[in-house]
Amino acid sequence: MARKARNNPRQKRSKSCGCKLCTEEYRPGEKSTRKDCTGPWQARYRDPAGRQRAKQFAGKGAKAKAEAFLDKTRDQVRTGSFVDLDRGQITLEEWREKWRPAQRIGDNTRETADSVWTNHVQPHFGKWRLQSISNMDVEAWVADRVRAVGVATIEKAFRMLDGMLTSALRDRRIAYNPCDGVRLPKAQPKHPDDVLPPTYDQLAEIRACVPEHFRDMLVVAEETGLRWGELIGLRRCNVDLEGLSLQVRETIIQVRGKAVRKAYPKSAAGSRSVPLSDRAARAIKRHLERCPASSARTAPASGMHKEELVFRSVGGGVLGRSNFWRVWTAAADKAGVSRKATNPVTGRVERWPHLHDVRHAFASRLHSLGVPEADAQKILGHERGAKITWLYTHASANSVERVRSALDGGGLRAVAS
Template identity: 70%
Template sequence: MPAKARNNPRQIRVQSCGCKLCTDRFRPGEPFTRKDCTGPWQSRYRDPSGRQRAKTFAGKNAKAKAEAFLDKTRDQVRTGSFVDLDRGQVTLTEWRKQWQESLTLAENTAETTASVWLNHVQPHFGSWPLVSIGHLDVEIWIAKLSRVVGRGTIEKAYQMLDQMLRVALRDRRIAHNPCEGVKLPPAPPKHPDDLLPPTYDQLAAIRANMPEHYHPMLIFAEETGLRWGELVGLRLCHVDFKRSLVQVRETVIQVRGKVQRKAYPKTDAGCRSVPLSARAARALKGHLAAHPASIGRSAVESGMHPEELVFRSPRAGSKTRVRTFSGVLGRSNFWRLWTKAAEDAGVARKVINPKTKRAEMWPHEHDIRHAFTSRLHANGVPEADAQKILGHKRGGKVTWLYTHAREDAVARVREALDADASKLVS
C-alpha cells in the first residue's frame, strides 16, 4: 500500500502570485514581491471505487477549508456515506434515461409514465442538474401544477420525480431527496351521495335502455364484479359451469390504441376464481346460445383469438372491426352507449371529479363493480372473502374504497329520530 502523502492538502503555484516559490517557478531570476503565497489549496482523496479525486479551495481560510474537507471526505469514504456530487451534475433528462433502464413496467404503465414525464416533469425539471433541485423548487412546481391539473395527475408526476431522486440518493449522486416532506394539495372531498354506487334497480333501468346484445354481459358483471379488461377478455375455456365458477387468468389492456392480452390481471391477486351465480349462469348460457364461442385454450403470446372470447363486439364479423379491435368490445364505444342509456333511464347526473377537476357522468360502468362489492358487504360476506373475490392484495381497501353506506341510511336515521321525538321537550 503506498505511503500517505504528507503534503495533502497542498498549495498550488499560480503565475499571478509574487511569493518566492511562485516567482522561482514562473519567473526564474526575478526578485519575489511578497512573503505569503496567494495560491489555492488542493485536497486529494480516493473515492469508494479507488479513483484519485481532488478539490481546490481559494480565498480566505482556504487551507483550513481544504483540511476540513479532506477529514470529512475520508471519514465518509470509510463509513460508506460518501456522496459524489460531481456525478449529480447530470441533468434530470439524462438521469431518466439511466433510471428507466432499471424498470420493468407493463406496456400500459410505461405509456402512462411516458405521458406524465413529457407533459409535467420534463418541461419544468428536465434541464436541471440533480444536485440543483431543492425542496422549495419541488414545492413551487407542485403549486404551479395544482393550478392547471387535478390532484390525480399531480400525484403521478410527484411520485415519478420522487422515485427518480430516491434512486439518485441511493446511487450517491445527491446528498438528500428534495421531495421528502413535500405535501401534496388535498383533493376536495366528494359529496357522500356521489360516492354511492348505483342500486341494482338503477342498473336494471340502464340495462333496459341498452342494446339487447349487451344485456347478458351487464348481468354477468353485476353478479361477478369483474373489471372491464377481465370482463371483455373472458374466454370460454375459463368458465366452468359444472363447478359454478369463473377463473380470472388474464385481462385485456389498450396500449397506444392497440388492444392486447395480458397474462396477469393488475396484480398477482387478480388471478382468482369467482363464483358463478345461477343468475349469471343463465345469462351467460343464453348469450352463448346466440353467440357461440370456441372452447379452445390459446397462449397469450399467440394473439387475441376473438373466437374464444365470451363477450365480443356486435360487429366482430366485420373485417375492419376484427383487424382494428380483434373482436374485443371497445370501452369508449360502450361508454357512449352506457351514458346515453343512463340518461334515457333518468339515472345519469354530472359529478365533478375532485382529482381531475373534470365533469364526469355518474354512474360509470366501473360503478357496477362498486355496486357488487356493496352487495357483498350488505349480505354479510367477510372482508377477507370479498378481498379474494375482487382480486385485491389488501383487505382494508375493500372497506374504505368499495363498501358504501346503504342508500336508505338517511331514511332509517330519520325514522329512528322521529320515533324518539316524543320523549323530547318541544
C-alpha cells in the same frame, strides 16, 4: 498499501500569480513580483470506489478549507456516508434514463408513468440539475400543479419525483431528498351520496338503453364484479357453464393505445374462481348462441386470438374501453341516471356512474347479503382489504359455493334478466 501523500493538500501553480515558482513555470526569465503564492490549493482523495478525485479551493483561507474538506471527506468515505456532489450535477432527464430501466413495473403501469413524466414532471424539472432542486422548488411545483390538474394527478407526479430523488440519494448523488417533508393537499371530500355505487335498478335502466349486443355482458358484470380487463378478456375455455363458475386467468390491458393480452396474476389474488349465478349463466349462454366463441385454449404469449373471447365488439374485435365508455355514457344519459358535477379545483366536469362502479355495486350487494368479508375479498380478487370490501377475516374453503348460494337465493329482490 500505498503511502499517504505528504503534500496533500498541495498548492497549484497559477498564471495570474507573480510568485517565484509560478513565474518560473508560466513566464520563464521574468522577475517575480511577489513573495507569497496565491495559487489554489488542491485536496486529493479517493471515493468509495477507489477512484482518485480532487477538489480545488481558492481565495483567502484556501489551505485551511482544503484541509477541512479532506478530513470531512475521509471520515465520510470511512463511515459510508460519502455523497459525491459532482455526480449530482446531471439533469433530472439524464438521471431518469438511468433510473427508468431499473423500475420493475408492468407495461400498462409503465405507460401511465411515462405519461405522468411527459405531462407533469419533465416540463418543470427536466432540465434541472439534481443538486439544484430545493424543498421550496418542490412545494411551489406542487401548488402550481394542483391548481392545474387536481390532487389525484399531482399525487402520481409527486410520487414519481420522490422516487427518482430517493434513488439519487441512495446512489450518493444528492445529500438529501428535497421531497421530504412536502405535504400534499387533501382532495376535497365528496358528499356520501356521490360515492355510493348505482343500485341494481339504475343499472337495469342503463342496460336497457345500451345496444342489445352488450346487454348480456353487463349482466355478467353485475353478477360477477369482474374488472373491465377481466371481463373483455374472458375466454370461452375459462367458463364452466355446467359447474357454474368461471376462472380469471388473464386480462387485457392497453399499452400505447393497443390491446395486449396479459397473463395473471398481477398479485396472488388476481387468479381466482368466480361463481356464476343462474342469471349470469343464462346471460352467457344467450350471448354465446348469438356470438359463438372458440373453446380452444391458447397461451397469452401466442397472441390475442380474439375468436376465443366471450365478449367482443359488434364487429368481432377486442372491446376498447374508450369506445364502450361512449356507449355507456350515452345510455346513462338516456336512462336519466347519470349525474355531472364540476370539480371546484380543476373546473373539469366529472360524470357518475362509471363502468367500474358496477363492480362497486356488486361488492355492496355481497355485503348486504351477509357474505363474509374474506369470501368477498377472494371473489373480488383483492390481495388486501379495500374500502369497498370493508374488513376481512380468513376466507373459508367453500367461499365459491357460499357466494353462489347467496346470489341465487340470499334474499335479494329478483332482478329481471
